Amino acid sequence: MPGKVVRVRRRERLGLAQRLYLPNIFVGLYVTARHFFRNLWGYIVGRKRTFVVQYPEEQVDYPDAFRGHPVLVALENGEPKCVACGLCEFACPTDCITIIPEETDAAIERYPREFDIDMSRCMFCGLCEEACPEEAIVMSRSVELATYEREPMLLHKKDLLRTEEQLGRRIDYMREEYAR
């Protein structure tokens, strides 16, 4: 059975008000003037009606799913949770992670001697976080990475370490998300 053909009837002839043009301009002016006076009144009485966030001073709370740049979770002794298995290095599509592992006599036998993430290549995809079996690399909420040189874009182990408190709800969200 063929589908029913619906003919769209466009209004080719404008109405009188539209052709006169002026009435609609006054409608438009009324709308903008209303916004003007509403916001002006908001400023005068100190109750702002605008939803602009004054960025560096005021910041919005990002949602849990927000992916900032990846960081390393630190143990209580300040050492990374990471066991230098290399899965994140392998999962990374942009090859921005470089790990140099080393052995120790401690309970956890392996640890990364060097753990570098090249932020000029990282694309915030979160695959490293997904690949990590130890919950050792986690996407943070930080996105403020702008610098004047390339050097500071290469983050080393000491720059990347964060405690679990600093990461906040992200770890809980991550467990919930990857448990599915």
Next chain:
Amino acid sequence: MEVGAYVPVALFLFAVIALVFAPLMTWVERKQSALMQDRIGANRADILGIKAIGLLHPIADAIKMITKEDTVPDGGDRLLHTLAPIIATVPAMISFAVIPYGGSYQAWGAEWDLVVADLDYGVLYIFAVASLATYGNVLAGWASNNNWGMLGGIRVAAQMISYEVAMGVSAVGVFMIFGTLRLTDMGFAQQETFRLLGFVEHLGWVGAGTWWVELIKIPMWGIFLQPLAFFLFLTALMAENKRAPFDIPEGESEIIAGYFIEYSGMKFGLFYMGEWVEVVVISGLMTAMFLGGWSIPYLPDDVLVEFLRHGVGLNMANVLAMIAHVATFFLKVIVLIWFQQLIRWSVPRFRYDQVMNLGWKILLPLSLANIVITGLGILIIGEIMN
């Protein structure tokens, strides 16, 4: 009054227009558009942490403009390239000379006329001087040795010619009503009031002094006597000002920036300054012609002075009346500036053919019709009055 006595008046006016209003316009433009669009607007410039709701931005702008590199394009005409912004800006500034911002006051034996040049042909002077600014824009486009600049300059010329016709013709109705071109005389005439229903009495339908005829009194402002001319004239003046929605000569989406495409630094700033001064001049002219100038509605000058002299004496009464009138004038100017900015930030820009259609096919016939209607009205009212 000899010429020397005008100097302080002229200086005051120049200070108000060029040093207060024009820089403030940058602030008004940003803040008003921000409020209309639910934004906050410029508020970052500060001196020692004092931000003053963005009022320091004009200073920051001026410093930026002056310290920027000033370039003249290869193959451009260096002399004309430098002269053009000046030619475009100066007419806007000097055209305020004939606009009265107060009446005539006697204090301590001196007479104060709050107008720089009280010319017989006041409005015509503004028309003549304002069209000189076009040369600045056309020369800027030509001296830049740039195709877009040239196109912008040509568009300026086309648009100015189109709208000057409608502008001049739509103002004729006002000249007919007030019988003068002198803006101070228009100001004095607009202090009077008229009875809206007065014709009922003159036709002999009711007796003289009927209360409901006396009740409705309207100031003899141009906007009430010539409502159509008010809108036609304002539209034509805004088109002359060539800001959005009539920014065909700049045409950002078509010719990038038009006639000032090759300008930088303060020369670039001068074009904007000229436009902003023009906004103030338009508001002043509209106020003087249509909004009763300096007069406070329902309160003629002599009544005000008479009322004030009881407390402080005649001299001080005159001074107080002068202050009140100047304040009234600038209040009206500010309202009109606000209205122009409202239009500028609300109405989408016209296409080139739409601008030409509006000018030649709508504004010009309507303003011609307005002259006929005004003439008929003056005839009929004259008949009734007799």
